[in-house]
Amino acid sequence: MxxxxxxxxxxxxxxxxxxxLALSLGIAGPVGREVRTxxxxxxxxxxxxxxxxxxxxxxxxxxxxxxxxxxxxxxSQKPWLYKFAGTWGNHExxxxxxxxxxxxxxxALALLExxxxxxxxxxxxxxxxxxxxxxxxxxxxxxxxxxxxDSAPVDGRGLNPLLQDPGLAFHPPTLYLGYVGLSVAFxxxxxxxxxxxxxxxxxxxxxxxxxxxxxLLTIGITAGSYWxxxxxxxxxxxxxxxxxxxxxxxxxxxxxLLHSVNVLAARGGLRAWTMMLALVAFSMSMxxxxxxxxxxxxxxxxxxxxxxxxAFILALLAIYIGAALTLFALRVAHVxxxxxxxxxxxxxxxxxxxxxxxVILGVVFVGTLYPLIAEALTGDKLSVxxxxxxxxxxxxxxxxxxxxxxxxxxxxRRDSAAILPRLLPGLLVALAALVISLWLAxxxxxxxxxALAIGLGLVPASLLPLIGRSLRRTPLATxxxxxxxxxxxxxxxxxxxxSAFTVEVLHAAKPGEQVQVGPWLIEFRGVRPAVGPNxxxxxxxxxxxxxxxxxxxxxxxxxxxxxxxxxxEAGIETFWNGQLYLVLGExxxxxxxxxxxxxxxxxxxxxxxxxxxxxxxxxxxxxxxxKGRSNRTDKTPKRRKGYx
Amino acid sequence: xxxxxxxxPLIVLLLFVAAVVxxxxxxxxxxxxxxxxxKPLPAFALVAGVPGKPGLKSTDLALGQPRIVxxxxxxxxxxxxxxxxLQALKQAGVPIDAIAIRDRSVDIQAFLTRYGDxxxxxxxxxxSRVQLALGSAGVPESFVVDGRGVxxxxxxxxxxxxxxxRLIQEMERxx
Amino acid sequence: MRLTVLVLALLAATxxxxxxxxxxxxxANEQLPDPAQEAExxxxxxxxxxxxxxxxAISDSNAEMAGDMRALVxxxxxxxxxxEQVRTYLIERYGDWISYNPPVEPKTWPLWLAPxxxxxxxxxxxxxxxxxxxxx
Numbered sequence: 001m002x003x004x005x006x007x008x009x010x011x012x013x014x015x016x017x018x019x020x021l022a023l024s025l026g027i028a029g030p031v032g033r034e035v036r037t038x039x040x041x042x043x044x045x046x047x048x049x050x051x052x053x054x055x056x057x058x059x060x061x062x063x064x065x066x067x068x069x070x071x072x073x074x075x076s077q078k079p080w081l082y083k084f085a086g087t088w089g090n091h092e093x094x095x096x097x098x099x100x101x102x103x104x105x106x107x108a109l110a111l112l113e114x115x116x117x118x119x120x121x122x123x124x125x126x127x128x129x130x131x132x133x134x135x136x137x138x139x140x141x142x143x144x145x146x147x148x149x150d151s152a153p154v155d156g157r158g159l160n161p162l163l164q165d166p167g168l169a170f171h172p173p174t175l176y177l178g179y180v181g182l183s184v185a186f187x188x189x190x191x192x193x194x195x196x197x198x199x200x201x202x203x204x205x206x207x208x209x210x211x212x213x214x215x216l217l218t219i220g221i222t223a224g225s226y227w228x229x230x231x232x233x234x235x236x237x238x239x240x241x242x243x244x245x246x247x248x249x250x251x252x253x254x255x256x257l258l259h260s261v262n263v264l265a266a267r268g269g270l271r272a273w274t275m276m277l278a279l280v281a282f283s284m285s286m287x288x289x290x291x292x293x294x295x296x297x298x299x300x301x302x303x304x305x306x307x308x309x310x311a312f313i314l315a316l317l318a319i320y321i322g323a324a325l326t327l328f329a330l331r332v333a334h335v336x337x338x339x340x341x342x343x344x345x346x347x348x349x350x351x352x353x354x355x356x357x358x359v360i361l362g363v364v365f366v367g368t369l370y371p372l373i374a375e376a377l378t379g380d381k382l383s384v385x386x387x388x389x390x391x392x393x394x395x396x397x398x399x400x401x402x403x404x405x406x407x408x409x410x411x412x413r414r415d416s417a418a419i420l421p422r423l424l425p426g427l428l429v430a431l432a433a434l435v436i437s438l439w440l441a442x443x444x445x446x447x448x449x450x451a452l453a454i455g456l457g458l459v460p461a462s463l464l465p466l467i468g469r470s471l472r473r474t475p476l477a478t479x480x481x482x483x484x485x486x487x488x489x490x491x492x493x494x495x496x497x498x499s500a501f502t503v504e505v506l507h508a509a510k511p512g513e514q515v516q517v518g519p520w521l522i523e524f525r526g527v528r529p530a531v532g533p534n535x536x537x538x539x540x541x542x543x544x545x546x547x548x549x550x551x552x553x554x555x556x557x558x559x560x561x562x563x564x565x566x567x568x569e570a571g572i573e574t575f576w577n578g579q580l581y582l583v584l585g586e587x588x589x590x591x592x593x594x595x596x597x598x599x600x601x602x603x604x605x606x607x608x609x610x611x612x613x614x615x616x617x618x619x620x621x622x623x624x625x626x627k628g629r630s631n632r633t634d635k636t637p638k639r640r641k642g643y644x
Numbered sequence: 645x646x647x648x649x650x651x652x653p654l655i656v657l658l659l660f661v662a663a664v665v666x667x668x669x670x671x672x673x674x675x676x677x678x679x680x681x682x683k684p685l686p687a688f689a690l691v692a693g694v695p696g697k698p699g700l701k702s703t704d705l706a707l708g709q710p711r712i713v714x715x716x717x718x719x720x721x722x723x724x725x726x727x728x729x730l731q732a733l734k735q736a737g738v739p740i741d742a743i744a745i746r747d748r749s750v751d752i753q754a755f756l757t758r759y760g761d762x763x764x765x766x767x768x769x770x771x772s773r774v775q776l777a778l779g780s781a782g783v784p785e786s787f788v789v790d791g792r793g794v795x796x797x798x799x800x801x802x803x804x805x806x807x808x809x810r811l812i813q814e815m816e817r818x819x
Numbered sequence: 820m821r822l823t824v825l826v827l828a829l830l831a832a833t834x835x836x837x838x839x840x841x842x843x844x845x846x847a848n849e850q851l852p853d854p855a856q857e858a859e860x861x862x863x864x865x866x867x868x869x870x871x872x873x874x875x876a877i878s879d880s881n882a883e884m885a886g887d888m889r890a891l892v893x894x895x896x897x898x899x900x901x902x903e904q905v906r907t908y909l910i911e912r913y914g915d916w917i918s919y920n921p922p923v924e925p926k927t928w929p930l931w932l933a934p935x936x937x938x939x940x941x942x943x944x945x946x947x948x949x950x951x952x953x954x955x
Contacts, residue, residue: 234879241874276653287660296667307668314668318661325657329650355941359934366933369663370921376666378926381676385876385919387866392934504861506848568881588842596848649944676870679914719839746839746883771844772887779912781870782884 003067003146006055009048010096010146013103014136016045017129020106024126035118038125039110045132046107053087053100056145060087066152069093069145074156079533085169088176091293091309092145097173098289099135101180106132109184109209116205117197124184124191131183134316142312171227175220175247179285181213182254186282189275190324193331198271203264206278208624210261214254215617221247222610233568233583235598237498237606240389242297245368246288249361253281256357258617259350267412269338269347272328273354279328283321284361290317297368342414349407356400363392394447401454401492404485405430405461422464430457441500448500455492462486476623484616487609494605503599508592518599520544520580527584527593535560540584540593542571549575555584579603675800678779678787685793686777690767693744693752700741700767706793710818712738712811713787714763715775717745718755720783726802727759733808734762738815741765745775745783786811790818838883846893847886853897860896863905864889866919876919 020041023034059067060083063076073090074083088097106128113121139145185206192202224247229237238244257277263270291297294310341347367384374382405426410419433456437449444452462485465478503518511526525541537556544551553571560567571582578601585594680686685702692699705711714730716723734740742763744752752766769775778787781800788797788811797814799807851857864878869885877885877892888909895905909917921927 232879233881236879239875239879280653283657290664294664294668296664296672307671310664310668314661314664318657321657322654325654329654332650351945355938355945359937359941362937363934366930369660370927370930372663372667373659374926374930376663376670380926381914381916382921382927383868383916383919384921384930385866385868387920388930396934504850506850508848585848586843594843594848676913676916679910679912717839746841746887748840751840770841771890772884773891776888776891776909776912781913 002055002059002062002064003148006052006059007144007146009052009055010136010140013045013048013052014133014140016041016048017103017132017136020045021126021129021133024122024129035122038122042107042110042125042129046103049100049103053096056093056096057084057087059146060084060093063156064152065154065156066149068147068149071149071153071156075534076155077534081166081169088172092139092143094172094176095135095139095143095293096145097176098180099132099139101177102128102132102135102183105181105184105209106187109187113205115201116191117195120191120195120197120202123194124187127187127190127194128183131187131320134320138309138312138316142309165227165231171220171223174216174223178213178215178217178220178254179250179282179289181209181216182250182282182285184209185213185257185278186324189278190327193275193327193335196331196334198275198335200265200268203261203274207261207265208621210254210258210278210281211617211621211624214251214258215614215621217247217251217254218610218614218617221251222607222614225610226607230570230572230581231567233570233596235502235504235581235596235600237495237603240367240386242368243292245364246291249364249368250281250284250288252357252361252364253277253284256354256361257281259353259357263347263350264338267339267341267347269341270351270354271338272332272335275332275335276328277354277358279321279324280361283317283324284365286313286317286321290314291368297372339413341412344410344416344419345414346407346410346412349403349410352403353400353407356396356403360393360396363396364389367392390447394451398447398451398454398492401458401488404488405454405458408462408465408481408485423461425464426457426461428457429460430454433457444500448496451492451496452500455489455496458489458492459486462489476626477620478623480616480618480620480623482616483619484613487612487614487616489609490605490612491607491609494602494607494609497602498600498606501601502603505595505597507595507597508588509595510590510592515595515597517580517597518601520546520599522582522597524593524595530556532558537569538584540571540582540595542582542595544573544580544582551580553580553582555582557584557586574604577601676781677800678781678795678798680779680795681798683795685789685795686774688767688774688777690743690769690774693742693747693766693768694749694756697763698765700743700765702793704741704765705789706791708791709739710788710790710796710815712740712815713789714740714742715745715778715780715783715785715787716742717747717783718751719747720745722802723784724755724759726784726804727762729803729805729808730762731760732805733803733811736808736812738812739764741767743767743769743774745769745772788814788818843883843886844890846890846897848889849893851893851897856896857893859902860889860893863896863902864892867892867906867909868917868919870913870917 020038023038023041026034056069059070060074061080063070063074063083065071065076069090069092073093074086078086086093088094106125109128110121110125116124188202188206188209192198224244225237228239229235257274260270260274260277264274290310290313293313294307296310367388370384371382374380406419406423409422430453433453434449437444437452462482465482466474505515505517507515509515509524511524514521514523516522521544523543523545525543527538527540530537530539535558537558539554539556542553542555544553551573553573555571556569558567558569568583568585571580571584573580578599581598581600583596585596587593685705687702689701690699700713705713712733730740740762742765744766747768747770749768752768756763767774778795780787780798784802786799786803787795790796796818797811799811803811851860861878865876867877867888869875869877869880869882869888871884872880872882875885877888892905895908896902906918910922915922921930923931
């Protein structure tokens with residue numbers, strides 16, 4: 001019964017979405033009570049969608065093997081957390097999650113947004129409903145998650161063991177929340193263009209959504225990167241794999257949007273550009289979902305290709321993005337230009353940020369799709385991988401980081417040479433880092449050295465906006481910016497240090513043998529069998545000593561039976577100045593075990609930086625929300641002072 | 645903003661959709677064909693894979709008659725699957741040599757006893773060196789080499805019954 | 820194909836079957852004694868694509884064939900060949916596909932020019948704006 005109820009809820013939700021769209025289309029003239037009706041319908045359809053999703057979770061938790069999806073992706077012996085997470089660890093479930101987030105976002109927009117005119121609000125809810133309708137159709141006609149089997153199998157086929165990891169259980173939903181959160185910015189932009197109402201109000205309505213989605217994307221990407229790092233067992237943290245690129249592209253667009261939306265909200269500038277970015281950001285979410293789900297790009301994440309479903313999502317994507325971009329092309333001439341500014345101004349800095357981010361986005365897009373285009377045109381296969389992306393994106397990212405040393409301190413509209421002394425702390429630290437690194441580590445490459453210098457210089461530079469003002473009265477949004485920029489600095493330092501200073505030792509060792517890895521002396525003590533909830537393993541014992549410090553690490557080789565797979569579980573120990581990363585390989589001749597040992601100085605800063613960036617976004621979001629609340633109660637238009 | 649520029653994003657979308665539609669129509673071919681087809685074999689000399697049968701040198705494949713070189717391994721399941729087809733080729737008069745990839749003599753022997761031995765020579769390639777030199781991307785694979793030691797045709801994956809006529813045809817063309 | 824539902828076969832998880840019993844090749848998991856040569860080899864191994872696990876570099880793969888390719892790279896670098904010679908050797912056999920670093924040739928010009936073109940276009944667009952704005 002549960003599956004049938006779920007399907008019914010899904011149909012009901014789809015019908016309510018259609019109603020939502022019809023109602024918002026109906027409002028063309030004067031505004032009546034319909035907005036309130038639309039709100040009600042939006043909330044009702046979100047509740048229905050959530051019900052369907054909840055029922056699917058229930059089916060997974062109860063291991064109801066008469067449901068096709070459960071039988072194919074779950075197993076009754078799995079720990080409950082992975083039964084739960086298994087709900088979205090497959091195509092149909094993840095699409096239902098996607099639709100649920102879309103519905104909830106629409107309802108939240110309807111419920112919370114009070115700044116926009118009723119017409120613009122209902123237009124944006126209508127746009128959101130239009131998006132939802134397509135994806136409901138996809139679920140109901142092409143990937144029904146509630147399909148029953150005629151005869152239930154004794155047990156399910158299990159979930160890929162690599163996915164049986166608490167981090168990964170919550171990695172996809174976090175990314176999805178971020179992806180789909182951007183749909184609201186898209187709908188608002190569509191509404192603004194439709195209603196010829198592109199101005200600071202739209203930007204302010206958009207800002208919390210962009211911030212929230214961006215925070216989730218940041219968390220999702222950071223967690224995904226750390227997961228790949230410790231689970232794949234080769235010490236890499238970013239592979240420029242098509243699926244990673246697919247998640248990076250919306251993030252890059254959202255980061256640009258996050259900065260331009262501020263220019264529009266505070267200064268009324270960059271109107272057309274901001275609308276474009278809002279459309280691009282969610283478009284990239286759809287493109288990313290399509291690329292991952294259709295499996296048309298060869299990737300580490302090898303999904304089964306299903307051309308029929310691929311074609312369905314592609315059709316949706318083409319219709320939505322095509323319609324939005326056409327609307328943009330037709331209406332952009334009517335979008336008014338904003339207030340003028342000079343190149344040396346905060347706007348100038350933000351424009352430079354947007355330019356570089358957009359070009360990086362373009363490069364990732366072109367690089368990811370180029371093999372496809374080249375093969376279509378010439379028939380030759382070629383690969384575009386890390387060497388290309390690193391060579392092209394790194395210099396631009398570093399330029400951006402260098403600009404970040406100064407841009408946040410610039411004033412709106414125009415600034416002067418008086419700003420120069422404020423450059424000094426960052427510049428001095430960067431210079432010192434350069435000299436010291438030349439002296440102590442002459443062997444490292446130019447890119448790593450510049451990255452270290454810029455990253456270190458950015459640490460004091462990013463803190464400068466706090467200097468000379470009362471910390472308690474500094475707005476939360478400013479704190480957010482400072483912390484996020486500091487996070488960027490940390491990530492750059494971590495990546496540069498990892499790339500420049502990592503020590504790698506591959507060694508086939510007998511029990512009792514000792515190996516030197518950077519500052520560490522590592523003794524291989526031997527192996528013993530170990531048992532987990534649904535796997536057996538061989539566990540190595542490695543004793544690492546440095547000075548007086550002793551750590552014992554236990555890397556494992558795990559064997560799963562359903563489905564049969566082996567995985568490496570690295571032994572990782574974190575210290576203040578780096579990570580030991582030890583992997584137990586196969587047994588070789590003469591009782592020797594293949595060991596892969598790494599000492600990675602300051603590598604953790606990469607993800608710590610990511611966490612700071614997300615935290616910064618969160619603070620900014622809280623700050624805006626707080627400000628929004630106090631503005632609503634306090635009617636004096638204080639915020640108007642800023643722009644004229 | 646100029647008129648052309650306004651439509652630029654739409655054009656990018658169009659290109660994307662076109663490329664992707666092409667891919668959906670022509671699914672990914674995971675095979676990586678060798679670039680050496682039409683080129684002479686790289687020089688190699690492999691020791692015998694099983695006792696009592698000669699090893700394989702590149703010069704053995706330039707003796708005037710076209711031959712098939714089959715890359716196989718005892719641990720490779722599809723290789724067992726294509727064994728009957730190799731026998732059929734042998735019966736049709738096609739001379740076949742083999743390169744055993746990452747294998748042990750005893751295992752090869754057991755494999756041949758179980759699935760038949762259509763091979764005139766078997767070279768052992770324990771570190772896939774010759775395989776890599778030939779531009780082969782896995783096992784099983786079969787190369788048609790003409791009498792002058794030039795690679796004429798590559799068959800990737802197990803030889804299915806339907807593939808036998810094709811291979812015989814390629815052998816005739818290599819005459 | 821109702822049953823081809825998302826086989827998320829992340830390739831670090833190698834299937835237990837279909838592997839030989841032979842130990843890895845000598846230089847598959849052993850570093851070259853000369854650190855400079857090892858660094859050369861490492862850099863190249865990170866740029867070569869694994870033939871059997873197509874989404875990974877041979878430096879990041881557990882596949883046996885990736886190990887044999889690492890052995891090939893290390894042996895050739897140790898014998899004094901340059902990175903480019905080894906890369907060319909493999910490209911002659913497998914095509915450009917094998918290298919993650921696309922060669923600069925007519926069919927990849929758009930790829931390598933894309934960033935410059937985009938930067939230039941962006942700068943041009945911006946410059947127009949700024950000039951117009953300075954003279955109100």
